[in-house]
Amino acid sequence: MPTSPALERAAILTAKGGRLMSGQQVSAELLAVVVAMQNGAPTVLTLGEPPRLPAGPLLPSHRSLQAATRAWVEEQTGLSLGFLEQLYTFADLDRDERGGRPISVSYLGLTTAGRPGIGVWTNWYQLFGWEDRRGLPSDHLDPLVPALLAWAESEPELRRQRRQRIDISFGLSPHPWRPELILNRYELLYEAALVPESPAADPSRLAPGGRMAGDHRRVLATGIARLRAKIGYRPVVFELMSSDFTLRQLQDCVEALSGHEVHTQNFRRMIEQQALVEETGGQLADTGGRPARLYRFRRQVLAERKVVGTKLPISRGR
Template identity: 45%
Template sequence: MAEARRKPSAIQHNNADDPQIELGLNAAIVTVRDQQPHILVVRPGMTGSGTLDALPFGPFAPRAHRTLEIGLREWVKRQTGLELGYVEQLYTFGDRGRHAEPGGAHTLSVGYLALTRGAGEELMGSHWSPWYAYFPWEDWRKGKPETLSKEIEPRLKAWAERPPSPEGPARPLRRAERLKIGFGIDGGWDEEKVLERYELLYEAGLVAEAARDGRTAAKQWTDLPEIGRPMEFDHRRILATAMGRLRGKLKYRPVVFELLPPEFTLYDLQKTVEAISGTLLHKQNFRRLVEKGGLVEPTGNVSTTTGGRPARLYRFRREVVLERPAPGLRVKAGRAQA
């Protein structure tokens, strides 16, 4: 038994040539202003090449940070001056070649989604940027985005007809089938599949990050326009994950109220949901759903800033989270209403 205890295990084995691993913390911090979702990006030069937008980022220091979330909050406060409210962990990102500097340590990034109403706060070293600047194909509030029809879909269809790349993993679905699921090509559009769509664009070499990372597919395109604003490292992938998570969570958790002031009109609520989901909602159906679900209650006050007759003000009814397990907004896209 003593011999067995002394025998080194594979976990204990340490090779000096093993790559170094660093743990980083990233935050996709979301707010809604002027009916547009925005994310907080740090000033160029604070991370990476210094030329592209980046999410607030910092290394995890185990001796200084008792938890990952505490470390994240401290880094965001240090880089931007913003005190975070709602925060949830997304995923751990560690694909080789999407963050590590040549010859440097390999970085694992723990991504977080954070929601705030603090769009008007004075920030240092950072600014708010519309998230559809990075994902213009995700905003369907004015109909199908032009970049989908003109730039993305024709190239994706051409890519689907090419033989699979040897640098990618074997997949159970053919490329055409994946395009149908992700982009709704010859199918239906699912607003939650933001990450799947970005990954398809990356694999097809249609986003700037693919060319930067040396993907073979990116070398096959000539005169390729910029499809969405690129970001440092794999930050656009992290943002895509945050967008999909938030869009899905609207349906079963009352997270939208983290983005609204304490008192709001039903119009404000609808426009905030539309901004996040990238789709239009049927006005009467939306209001019936909100009122039937018991998500809000009138405050007795009115707003006179609507330009028409005063609108009733509401607040989130917190008791709803105790009354049912999934108090979200299971809305469906519809036509615009006057």
């Protein structure tokens, strides 16, 4: 094992030559966060128990990382992914129990598909119980916050900094709750030993939500964070909707993903002025109230908005 500085330097200098890479040979793996709506709930495709994200090796036949992910997700599960985007690459030394160092390139994929060939759709909020704030008052204080604050106070040196992170991430005092900070929240809970996968976890009081294999819950949090941020400025929600839908269904989807309610009238105004949808002419009657018009995503905007973006009002809660 070349761990001495001298050897490390030698390897670097070799690298500088641009010819030979004398680095470690590692196995490259693809990790997929595949998201779909099932019965109005946002779900992620998982395998086994404890749940893990579907993963597969990079093979010589794969043209690219993206192609690799798409190919085997589709083959393995029979799902077709409408949207696929690289998330982050993980290769920390301690993330594998078996001593190897798999380098995992994670992807976020969206689909409208139903039953997968293998695996199950797992509700996000079974894994991140504190992330669903729908129906809660906007000044709702998460029960985890006291435990977090206690953790912050336990280290006088870091007190202010930790306090700051908690305030912002969990939307305390003047800060709003921001759905896309899910990864920050997870990391705080991890550091505060409030999730079971923390080294020093206290089983008596933990955040609501089941653990996953390895660091997969972190990877999933990364994916959810990206998706929550992205629905605000790219028309990706539609990758999760069936072809015809009412504006209420669309809104429900956005609310389910972001975990909080939005202002109905403003939501519709935004959708309309962005010209994201067009009427199909149909109506849906069983809404429990006035029948709703049916809409369809204007596929044409994909070409434009892939680059420039759109705005959905997912910011504040009611």
